[in-house]
Amino acid sequence: MADKDDKGLDHQLCFAIYATSLAFTRAYRPLLEELDLTYPQYLAMRLLWAEDGLTVGQLAERLALESGTVTPLIKRLEQAGLVTRCRSRIDERQVNVHLTEKGVGLKPVADQLNDDVKGLVGPRFIDDAALIETLQALRKVLVGDSH
Secondary structure: OOOOOOOOHHHOHHHHHHHHHHHHHHHHHHHHHOOOOOHHHHHHHHHHHHOOOOEHHHHHHHHOOOHHHHHHHHHHHHHOOOEEEEEOOOOOOOEEEEEOHHHHHOHHHHHHHHHHHHHHHOHHHHOOHHHHHHHHHHHHHHHOOOO
16 A cells, blocks of 8 residues: 555656656657658757757767767768768867758758647747756756756
8 A cells, every 4th residue: 555645656757757758759750750850860950950060979968868879870860861970170089960951951841840849739838948947957957967
C-alpha cells in the first residue's frame, strides 16, 4: 500500500517533463517525415539556420548531447546533402558544419512545420517565455551549470 504522502508518478516533475518531451517528439514525427529528418536532425538544422558554420562541439553543447552522438547525426545530414563538414582553418581539431544550398532551401518548409506545431500546442505554451526560462534554468541546475 502506498504512503499517503506519496503523490505517485503523475505528480513527479521528472515524469511530467519526460512524458511531455516524448509527446513533442511524437507531434513532430509525422511532420518531419516530409522533410526526411529525425527530431534531433531537425534541431541541429534549426541551430544551423540560425548560425551557419557552428563546430560539431558547439552543436553538441547547444543540443545538450555528447559530440560522439552529434557526429553520426551530422554525417547523416551530410549524406542527405543538407550540410558539409570541413576542418577549421584556425584549429584543425575542430570541424565546422555548413549548410548547403539544399539545406538552406529546406528552412521555409521547416518554418511552416514549426508553425503547424505552434498551432497544435497554442500560444499559451509555445510563447510562454517564463516557462521556457524556468525549464532552461532547471536544466542548468541538473547539469551543474550555475551560469
